[in-house]
Amino acid sequence: MEYQNSMKISFMSKSQNEAFARVAVAAFVSQLDPTVEEISEIKTAVSEAVTNAVIHGYEDMEGEIFLSCTIKDNLVEITISDKGKGIEDVSRAREPLYTSKPELERSGMGFTVMEAFMDEVEVESVKGTGTTVIMRKRLTSI
Amino acid sequence: MEYQNSMKISFMSKSQNEAFARVAVAAFVSQLDPTVEEISEIKTAVSEAVTNAVIHGYEDMEGEIFLSCTIKDNLVEITISDKGKGIEDVSRAREPLYTSKPELERSGMGFTVMEAFMDEVEVESVKGTGTTVIMRKRLTSI
Amino acid sequence: MNVSYFVKRENLIVRIIGEIDHHSSEMIREKIEREYVRQNVKNIIFDFSDINFMDSSGIGVIMGRYKSVRERGGKLGVYSVNPQIDRVFQLSGLYKNKIINPYSSLEEAISNI
Amino acid sequence: MNVSYFVKRENLIVRIIGEIDHHSSEMIREKIEREYVRQNVKNIIFDFSDINFMDSSGIGVIMGRYKSVRERGGKLGVYSVNPQIDRVFQLSGLYKNKIINPYSSLEEAISNI
Ligand SMILES: Nc1ncnc2c1ncn2[C@@H]1O[C@H](COP(=O)(O)OP(=O)(O)O)[C@@H](O)[C@H]1O
Ligand SMILES: Nc1ncnc2c1ncn2[C@@H]1O[C@H](COP(=O)(O)OP(=O)(O)O)[C@@H](O)[C@H]1O
Numbered sequence: 001m002e003y004q005n006s007m008k009i010s011f012m013s014k015s016q017n018e019a020f021a022r023v024a025v026a027a028f029v030s031q032l033d034p035t036v037e038e039i040s041e042i043k044t045a046v047s048e049a050v051t052n053a054v055i056h057g058y059e060d061m062e063g064e065i066f067l068s069c070t071i072k073d074n075l076v077e078i079t080i081s082d083k084g085k086g087i088e089d090v091s092r093a094r095e096p097l098y099t100s101k102p103e104l105e106r107s108g109m110g111f112t113v114m115e116a117f118m119d120e121v122e123v124e125s126v127k128g129t130g131t132t133v134i135m136r137k138r139l140t141s142i
Numbered sequence: 143m144e145y146q147n148s149m150k151i152s153f154m155s156k157s158q159n160e161a162f163a164r165v166a167v168a169a170f171v172s173q174l175d176p177t178v179e180e181i182s183e184i185k186t187a188v189s190e191a192v193t194n195a196v197i198h199g200y201e202d203m204e205g206e207i208f209l210s211c212t213i214k215d216n217l218v219e220i221t222i223s224d225k226g227k228g229i230e231d232v233s234r235a236r237e238p239l240y241t242s243k244p245e246l247e248r249s250g251m252g253f254t255v256m257e258a259f260m261d262e263v264e265v266e267s268v269k270g271t272g273t274t275v276i277m278r279k280r281l282t283s284i
Numbered sequence: 285m286n287v288s289y290f291v292k293r294e295n296l297i298v299r300i301i302g303e304i305d306h307h308s309s310e311m312i313r314e315k316i317e318r319e320y321v322r323q324n325v326k327n328i329i330f331d332f333s334d335i336n337f338m339d340s341s342g343i344g345v346i347m348g349r350y351k352s353v354r355e356r357g358g359k360l361g362v363y364s365v366n367p368q369i370d371r372v373f374q375l376s377g378l379y380k381n382k383i384i385n386p387y388s389s390l391e392e393a394i395s396n397i
Numbered sequence: 398m399n400v401s402y403f404v405k406r407e408n409l410i411v412r413i414i415g416e417i418d419h420h421s422s423e424m425i426r427e428k429i430e431r432e433y434v435r436q437n438v439k440n441i442i443f444d445f446s447d448i449n450f451m452d453s454s455g456i457g458v459i460m461g462r463y464k465s466v467r468e469r470g471g472k473l474g475v476y477s478v479n480p481q482i483d484r485v486f487q488l489s490g491l492y493k494n495k496i497i498n499p500y501s502s503l504e505e506a507i508s509n510i
Binding site for chain 4: 055096
Binding site: 157158160161164178179182183185186189190193196197238246247248249251252254255258 | 303305306307309313337338339340341343344345347348367368371372375376
């Protein structure tokens with residue numbers, strides 16, 4: 001039978017919670033004995049998606065961010081969603097260097113980093129309703 | 143105005159999640175710049191309450207554990223609850239060295255550790271319905 | 285989590301690297317018991333230098349080992365306990381009730397146990 | 398999170414201890430800008446030895462500093478980047494596009510920037 005585990009977190013859209021979210025996911029995933037590199041990739045991808053929810057989803061207003069993580073054998077699936085402003089054009093948003101907030105010194109590399117560090121990244125977004133990012137990664141360590 | 147932040151976690155009653163829960167709470171609380179001692183006390187108290195939910199609440203069967211943490215200025219409040227078997231006699235359960243599972247080499251020191259390491263510990267439990275532990279600690283670091 | 289051992293005179297020295305909680309304690313208990321049964325020693329001395337977390341599950345492990353060593357007329361010792369974990373030991377009365385004796389080094393433990 | 402500086406020849410050396418994410422980047426940016434304005438130097442060299450986490454917010458910080466140094470005809474350098482963070486730099490094309498040059502040590506950075 002396959003090994004399964006899951007957790008869900010919700011937290012306020014404060015920039016302080018970016019570090020909290022990535023450390024919490026790393027702590028959860030560490031039961032699979034990932035490599036240092038895998039943990040670092042997952043932390044970075046989580047940080048990108050949570051930061052986007054804080055900056056772009058809620059534009060620094062108060063909102064709630066939802067994160068869930070499930071483990072099935074060596075497959076990790078992480079879902080991060082907000083009920084914020086949503087993305088009008090997802091394919092443009094995913095282009096490297098595209099950012100709607102250059103004035104905040106955003107690099108536009110968030111989605112590119114998520115895609116490079118995870119095996120799969122799905123983005124579902126409805127303008128005015130919110131955004132959900134689903135990321136999957138199969139760990140080599142098992 | 144006072145500083146506020148909050149998060150909620152839910153996870154399966156697996157022993158692997160004891161480490162996850164205490165590290166997640168430590169990561170959340172670390173925004174208050176706690177001392178090493180304070181972090182260690184909080185981690186230990188969380189570990190005790192989560193372990194109790196796993197071992198005693200659900201008796202190693204599958205169930206969901208709920209954890210929430212709120213910060214108001216330098217006050218940390220942590221709530222850990224399960225929908226498991228509940229505690230018949232809470233005051234006896236809180237006595238040092240009392241354990242209902244000596245065969246598992248439990249020491250009966252869980253509640254005593256929580257009380258020593260946190261400022262306040264409240265236990266609400268209904269037989270057959272579940273248990274909620276609320277712990278508060280005011281950090282000196284701010 | 286990693287448990288290693290060596291024998292010195294009548295003592296089994298057990299070094300645990302990692303965290304002692306309910307999850308890890310089952311494995312730790314099993315490993316120590318197996319080794320203690322195998323070795324012809326009396327005492328168990330714990331090297332705590334590489335343990336950075338322990339909750340009351342660790343107290344259960346110590347009390348369980350106390351039962352085992354008593355059957356052979358042996359004792360328990362521990363050295364290099366960090367201050368936070370020391371408080372858990374104190375709280376549980378393990379030192380006061382002479383269930384386990386704290387030392388500052390392996391040498392001190394071996395000469396005084 | 399901690400930012401410290403020193404000046405060597407025409408270079409402001411910036412050492413950051415901690416993690417660079419969106420939360421910390423605002424403070425990092427402000428501190429570096431303030432110091433760069435105050436000092437009569439051209440280049441900024443980042444000491445990355447004590448940074449164990451950086452996401453794309455760090456790329457934004459670098460690109461922003463690139464704009465500042467260019468106004469004075471200066472350049473950006475970085476040394477002691479760990480492998481994971483190096484991949485974020487690579488991905489963003491910062492090395493390829495000569496926005497920042499990687500070095501293995503402070504000495505190498507100062508002589509070659
Ligand atoms: N959760 C979100 N809610 C609304 N818009 C988003 C969200 N995530 C990303 N976006 C949009 O996609 C763009 C590109 O995102 P990203 O690649 O992470 O770069 P950056 O965050 O640096 O702008 C953002 O500038 C923003 O317009
Ligand atoms: N969440 C819970 N659900 C049901 N019973 C519990 C729970 N937490 C504690 N108890 C009861 O209280 C007793 C004392 O708990 P504790 O002081 O933590 O010691 P220990 O876990 O070592 O038994 C337990 O043995 C158990 O009977």
